Amino acid sequence: MRRSWRIAVLPGDGIGSEVVGATLPLLRHASQMAGLDLNWDMLPWPSTAWHEDNGQMMPDDALAQLSQYDAMLMGALGDPGPTSNPNRYLLSDGVSLSPLLTLRKGFDLWACERPAQLLEGAHQYLADDRARDVDMLVIRENSEGEYVNQGGRLHRGTPRETATQLEVFTRAATERLLRHAFESAQRRAAERKEKGQTRHFKRLDGSHATSQVCLITKRNALPEWGELYTEVFEQLSQRYPDVAIHHELIDAACMKFVQAPWQFDVVAASNLQGDILTDLAAILSGGMGVAPSCNLKPDDRSVPPLFEPTHGSAPDIAGQHLADPTAMILTAAMMLDWMGVEDPAASDAAEHLRRATEASLKARNEGSTLTGTDNISQHIEHFLAQR
């Protein structure tokens, strides 16, 4: 059903505003081509506020304002602090990131999804050519776990100083995460079937399934939540007999993401372990220059999801218009995909944007040495205009 969409655009810091600037005209163009009714407002809330102003990074009513929108499209957050600090790239990067966690927590965007698929023309880091077949979805728990920010420092600065940080995992959050992982596996298998494709995942009893969920824990060293995850996983799996189950310890999983990533389908992980695996997944997709990501509340479409490239604000190259906008453009396409569940025009727009980006990537890979945020964006525009 066609409808109208309102999105909040948050350019953020550093290269964020550059890649957003390069993306919006393409998003506009692709939407017009598809007849998609898409509107946006720019919300310029850079985190430079924390050192230039009163330390506040978003207005007090930020969440209320943002909840008026259907989705959020963000460039990048992260500012290394005042330029007067010579070690600013090295020794400070924490302070200005909190808005990201505020948005995730404020809207209970409990899942972070990052697909890994090597687009034609994207850089292949692995020597084995099966790296071209990588096709996985990493689903990260985004609301609790290692990121509850409960901790402190005792006897600060003294030889007996002790810092603590608590990890908190609930069965409720574990269940919704893993249920979503199983459902995503089923959906992916159905999509493959529609395209006439199948994949086979071996079960322990020798039989095969057409999709798989791999659970990640470090239950041999962090047993409490590792066993909770394992128990919930085993229980839920009985409701999804068509999906094969698998488990990897986080250290082995990182290794296997480099050794044989084509073996994975859906991967479900905790907040920190998912953070690590999604960065590795980005590399498998061709690097930070092309890796989109999404924070969402899968069980409630009325809550605006937050779409952002996996890359950060890259303060070292900010202001020079050197950043590759491809990841941001693919992030916009991911947002269109999400809208496409309700509105076929959005799916069409996503298709236009993604195909043009792929054509550009392929052409760039075949010899053109195109660099520069705006040059790349114009290159993609060229392919969009041809569609």
Added chain:
Amino acid sequence: MRRSWRIAVLPGDGIGSEVVGATLPLLRHASQMAGLDLNWDMLPWPSTAWHEDNGQMMPDDALAQLSQYDAMLMGALGDPGPTSNPNRYLLSDGVSLSPLLTLRKGFDLWACERPAQLLEGAHQYLADDRARDVDMLVIRENSEGEYVNQGGRLHRGTPRETATQLEVFTRAATERLLRHAFESAQRRAAERKEKGQTRHFKRLDGSHATSQVCLITKRNALPEWGELYTEVFEQLSQRYPDVAIHHELIDAACMKFVQAPWQFDVVAASNLQGDILTDLAAILSGGMGVAPSCNLKPDDRSVPPLFEPTHGSAPDIAGQHLADPTAMILTAAMMLDWMGVEDPAASDAAEHLRRATEASLKARNEGSTLTGTDNISQHIEHFLAQR
């Protein structure tokens, strides 16, 4: 100074006893060639005890017995549990690993070191040929942090279940870890200089250093210990002005281990983050089949270090003599290196063992399709005999 050495050999579980069996004759031979006075006792304490016996995996006086030795050489620990459990590979692997943590904690082996260097003939996973230049040392905190095993499960099995796990970091352990990292960087630069090699690491002010320590944290999401690590790092760095300093967040570090690992020198990380990075470092060295590791107390040579391959007990192939013993043989060479600080004969033996292993790897890579634990060991023996 020549002296006599006593080591405790702990074959452990699964492929552990197979690779140990394949390594000891070579260790004997190399020692004899070098005139090294080396003796060992076999301590067969497999963790199968936990399901076959009373759940106890080592005798009560294990630590007392082991403290009589100069070093420990372990195959692998980890048993998937009773064969009667059909999901044993999938859903249980925690229980039997505790002896490893018991040994690390019991002897306060607070550093775990895993070098990454791609031996000639070892498998290159990365497409970029600079992967051959990788030369780093990952030093992992091995005594606290995420692995303090303080946690619990509240309202177990109910919808409101909550699992917690505490992370505890002390300034004392952080200081000894990072001091050791800086000293290791200096030692590595001196060793390079001796061989007529230099590496250059850029500082923020544009100048260059001949070695570098890269600190790993996740201080933007786990600020308490991340800031403690950063403060201690900054303070200590002033005492090592010849060493360049660098910082990476764990997610970015994993990415860079795949994108450009040749840029790293010494990498210092917490227990869990180090666990992850050392597994990736193993891949950079050519995979689990060739990756040695060591747990030690760098400030006290009277405490026996624990040498073990990075790989686990691989229950899926255990009993079939399929495992590559190379990692175990290189672990034995790492042990000889450690002895070599006091006893030149041990350095000679390490040299023999390592060169023969490299020659075999190279020959195997050039076309021979040798497999099987004992075949590979005999192949290496052949090159040892030629020296």
